[in-house]
Amino acid sequence: MDVTAHAFKDNAKVALADAQLQRALSGLKGGLVAQRTAARERLPEFEALREIGRDIKNHTLANLDLYLEVWETKAKAAGAHVYWAPTAADAREIVLDICRQANARVVTKGKSMVSEEIGLNAHLQGQGMEVVETDLGEYLVQIRKETPSHIIAPAIHLTQDQVEADFRRVHTHLPKDRVLVEPPQLVDEARKILREKFIKADVGITGANFLISETGSSVIVTNEGNGDLTQSLAKVHVVITSIDKVVPTLEDVSTLIRLLARSATGQEISTYTTFSTGPRRPGDPDGPEQYHVVVLDNGRSALLGTPFREALRCIRCGACMNHCPVYGAVGGHAYGWVYPGPIGAVINPALIGLKEAAPLPHASTFCGRCESVCPMKIPLPKLMRDWRTQDFADGGGGAGARLGLKAWAALATRPRLYHLATRLGIAALGMAGRFKGGAFRSLPFVGGWTRHRDLPAPQGRTFQQLWAETKAGVPR
């Protein structure tokens, strides 16, 4: 996909002025956020489970080579074909090769962010295959020639009216006067159209929420059941996933399942959690005849020895973006690449380079809500700050910002100079403020504030001065 992460500021401006998008995003707080809070309150052990979940992933990542080897051995013993893809290009080539060998004409897909990451659809379509997204949100995004704007709710940027308009535009074989007023009517129409695709498909591609070493399985979690029809009806099931998805045992995955849906949608559990192991067994009347698993690295292994390894714990629930004030204001597309929100701001620089993704770690107020809701307790604000530090060290930030930061550093590391400068500055602003009636309508450098409201003038003395006076016993 096209990368526009470098243009985050411009993207954000467009998003803020997009009335339709703002209407669609306004449902987040009352929806996914409130539902997560309610689910957390129903399970008293939730916070303790987060700590265990974090420890499971830390242990697995510290032994990632061994757990992947065990998983691979078990998977192959069950009849899986296993492929390792260092880069996105490798993964595309491997999947294309499998589809060609299967003489695939129609390929159905369950939801997979890794497939977005490697640009799989365009690659297969370029070879003449029909690729059909079957998750309803992904289907909507596909017929609009867009990309997902959220990792679990890909069409969260769309309103119901837009969906109706798109269905009328694309499903031209259906009667023009059909009624499409209520969501169930829209879901029904998509169901009928996609049902035919499931049955026609030669290859079904899904992602994986987890790989399990104990059993050699891959696991998908859905509410619609599309991932199951995708993998059960086609002759060939291809799983596209990444190295960070492996967990040791069924007990470990039980803990993560308790965290995933509650953090994502506030459900106790998603409707369908499916463990797939190998192809159909001898005598099985259904299920795929071949089962292939493609495991992508694409920059993840390079994070293991660094502070950013903590981001590899992510189980892709989307809670960080649901709770992020920046995501809530601009939506997912503004981030300019596959993974939006706080987790995107942390992993995109690793996957596509800091030079391209530099604005993303800056797109945060550091309010800390993302870390406080992350089921894997990833210290997202700290990791964004680490990227900012590295960006500055690499010479990023632009001449003005760098000069400003250097001037600030010069002041902040010299306390006497700092106190003198702030005393003089605050005194001058306080004096100026008295002429302006106690508030400024505009002031250099703070246009972002004064464009919408007045800036209250300081009263003439700094906090440090007031603190010293209080300590000396001056009455307030």
Next chain:
Amino acid sequence: MSGENSGPDGSGARRRSAIFDRIRTGVSGGGTVAQRRAAVDARLGGQAPHLIPERAKKDAEGRKALFVEHLKGQSATVVSVAGPEDIPEAIVSYLRGANLPMRVRMGDDPRLQGVPWAKQPALTCDRGRAQPGDEVGLSHAVAGVAETGTLVMMSGGDNPVTLNYLPETHVVVVKASDIAGNYEAAFDQVRGRLGRGTMTRTVNLISGPSRTGDIGGRLVMGAHGPRRMCVIIVDG
């Protein structure tokens, strides 16, 4: 396949070692390989701290009540019967109430084959995997999980996986004595049937009928899988 490890052009093996070499470098600070392998083997052998929520530790009666409560909350219909001989009547009564045809398809599960279907001559039973025209699928669960109202299904000739997803209505039979408190206990039941580390082609956890929230954030039932689900709990 050319991309697999054993592929003729060697590209699979090269790609594999490229990834594993980088991972080994990244984890090298965490002890010797022998130490790490011992920790991995211990965990895979079942030694790891886990936390089972209190709600998932009830007695048999409490487990059944919680299982039913969650399933109903997830929009399933739940019926209890005294024994397998009452299953045909329960199905007929459900199908009639939902205004559905008196025809179900099921696999070869001996627990279902042993049911006296002749008691309800109006009900037609087809065998085998689901076909696109089937209205009602009938399966037998290997276990239930009380903590979230979840059914555990094992694929195969006994219970073809397509019966879970293709028909518009899914009827699932589960024995009350197979309702576990938590996922861990249910997985132990799967291990008890297949042995540790072994799975059927799919093990499916199902917690109600299919749904989506992808249009305007409103929950709609019957996205791709079944629109409705009836769970029959057999007490005896």
